[in-house]
Amino acid sequence: MKIQKNSGELVEFDARKLQNSLVKSGADQTTVSRILQQIQNQIFEGISTRQIYKTAIALLKKKSHSHAARYNLRQAIEQLGPAGFFFEKYIARLFSAEGFQTQTNLILAGKCVSHEIDVVVKKQDQCAMIECKFHAQRESVTDVKVPMYILSRFNDLKNQEHLLFDALCQIHHCWIVTNNRFSSDALRFGRCSGLHLLSWDYPEKSNLRDKIDADNLYPITCLTTLTLNEKNQLMEQNIILVKELLHQTSALDDIHLSANRIKNILKEARELCQQQL
Template identity: 30%
Template sequence: MITQKVIIIKADGSKVAFNPNKIITTCLRAGVNKEATKRIIKKIRGQVYQGVETHDIYKMVLNALNEEKEGTVLKQRYKLKEAIMKLGPTGFLFENYVGEILKHSEFKVKTISGKVRGRCTVHEIDLIAFSGNKRTLVECKHHSKHGVYTGLKESLYTHARFLDTKSSFESEYLICNTKVSMHAKKYAKCVGQHILSWKYPPNNSLEKIIEKNHLYPITILSLNSKEIRSCLHAKILLAKNLLNYREKELSKKTGINTKRISNLQKLVQQMIS
């Protein structure tokens, strides 16, 4: 008996065969154990249908996670990509977030949105970072919609800036919250441009660095818009930064009541443990 493949519709409108391995990988990365992952996949297999959209499958997985032990914590981790997409729409928050990620890597961030005079014009560089004695130009590209790729245009744009300001920088980085196109990867490799993005490079991609160092953005928590604004106004960009304060101190700083603060801190502690 031949089993018909279930065709799903991605956010960009393209159609592909349903691949449960993608859910398995994301679940395991979020800390779901193997047995729970098997149960989730079994539930999803029983719910998917021809023509189902990926965002509906995403909701199915979140609902399945809710039924598991420590489901709230696991669900928060699973929502990482969505959380980063909320760091917009201007891109400024994403630049600051990337700065936090770089600080936990080999870089020291000197300037965010700094002006640098090139050979032909003045450029506003998203981030200026140092790795040892080498000065690095960092261009950040943030997308708030699913199904969008960062492509060759962004890679070309970043390299053009680097060429014009080459007297000030030794290397260039393009950092984005989406996948990058094959053309962008090929071009970047040819000109020596570094790319950090979703799923790339395979062994040290954006999400892997975030998860390894517990650099979850504050938007990964189930906060309402007012609470998010309050945290950002208090310069709390990372979820784990909530643990740097006592309940009353953080309540005064954000205007969020102490009981809510206590619950959020407990959730963050579980997420990073």
């Protein structure tokens, strides 16, 4: 059975891949098996992956909104656009959870020219720059030109002293983070050049997906009980993580939601953050 990807490419339907994504949602095996069977009964030649995704989300919601929220993670990251401004803030949150000090959207003077840097982090007197490559389209890939370009910027900055976190610090390391994938050449060049690369599925362990699940660092865009407009309003209030919403529940009053909706949103948020695989 051929299904159509977002790019328009036709590929064989892989039931195991769908099953694995349902398992990662946190749903129990009975629920996973039931949903998988229902979807297999409904698919037809040429059905889009988007339609399959929508069906899976709808079926998961009937069981648990928090399961649907976890299944929604990849798309939730894509909703941190369209320009990637909130994605940069989100990546800063991920590094902060690992004990780094973070700053976003800085202009630093290099040896030759000044550079706008997405995120700067510091731990144990070591500073690093992070360049975030956000893609709104699932099929987009970060190719080799990106690490080649960023390496030149890093080389211009790394031997200079910068006033960061109220102290002078040199840029010792460079990270490139993308919500999608790196091309094979980009990975080879990055590793060869000493750059640190982080994507949805790279490295094999401690990739973006692993980091999110390990510390419950789910973006607010995961929540299925919020509309897209409401998610954007919360991010404008600098609430990027679901965890942050649980500590700033008054933000839901600020966007004029009913008491019943607030109850349902917070229920989903609590279940999502307490869930352990």
